[in-house]
Amino acid sequence: MITVSQTIEDKLAELEKTQKNYWNIARETANFLSILIKSANSKNVLEIGTSNGYSAIWLALALKETGGHLTTIEYWEKRQSIARENFKICGVENIITPIIGSAFDVMDEMIKRDEKFDFIFMDANKAEYLGYFEYADKMLEKGGIIAADNVLSHELKVKPFVNEIKSRPDYQTEILNLPAGLLLARKS
Numbered sequence: 001m002i003t004v005s006q007t008i009e010d011k012l013a014e015l016e017k018t019q020k021n022y023w024n025i026a027r028e029t030a031n032f033l034s035i036l037i038k039s040a041n042s043k044n045v046l047e048i049g050t051s052n053g054y055s056a057i058w059l060a061l062a063l064k065e066t067g068g069h070l071t072t073i074e075y076w077e078k079r080q081s082i083a084r085e086n087f088k089i090c091g092v093e094n095i096i097t098p099i100i101g102s103a104f105d106v107m108d109e110m111i112k113r114d115e116k117f118d119f120i121f122m123d124a125n126k127a128e129y130l131g132y133f134e135y136a137d138k139m140l141e142k143g144g145i146i147a148a149d150n151v152l153s154h155e156l157k158v159k160p161f162v163n164e165i166k167s168r169p170d171y172q173t174e175i176l177n178l179p180a181g182l183l184l185a186r187k188s
């Protein structure tokens with residue numbers, strides 16, 4: 001359990017009822033990411049794939065403890081507006097910058113502005129993971145963490161990404177047997 005207000009806990013429980021429609025991560029995965037962010041004291045987190053904001057709420061609640069900030073990207077406007085409402089209900093709207101747009105276009109602009117992150121969570125189109133990684137790698141600080149969901153549930157689609165990151169000597173990686181399979185990687 002996390003120590004959050006009843007309003008937030010009720011909202012998270014409500015969102016879990018529509019988890020399949022919005023392709024949200026499992027609660028176990030969300031809780032794990034929350035522990036990880038707090039343990040690593042991550043401050044500047046990027047999420048690729050907001051949907052209705054379920055995982056972003058968990059990430060933001062962890063960042064409340066570290067004093068950090070979340071930037072989250074989504075190209076589906078309807079979903080992003082639902083997410084914005086959910087952020088307000090949970091009181092985390094000040095910790096989150098939701099960006100509407102294609103992840104590639106948004107990250108391209110971030111790289112031009114030399115933006116850096118110490119934690120990047122990939123949870124959008126599984127066939128695009130290798131592409132996300134090429135951008136994420138340019139923005140991830142040394143010592144930073146990449147977490148990618150669905151590496152077991154969508155094993156074939158994410159294979160090019162998994163093979164690439166595992167072959168990189170500057171990344172220490174492990175695949176965790178959480179519900180959809182979570183790849184964790186630390187950049188040295």
Ligand SMILES: C[S@@+](CC[C@H](N)C(=O)[O-])C[C@H]1O[C@@H](n2cnc3c(N)ncnc32)[C@H](O)[C@@H]1O
Pocket residue numbers: 022023024025048049050051052053054055056073074075076079101102103104123124125128
């Ligand atoms: C698996 S859902 C995200 C779920 C969310 N992380 C959660 O657990 O609550 C993936 C989302 O990524 C969005 N998406 C897919 N490809 C994208 C892209 N190239 N750029 C931006 N958003 C994308 C989809 O519209 C979808 O809402």
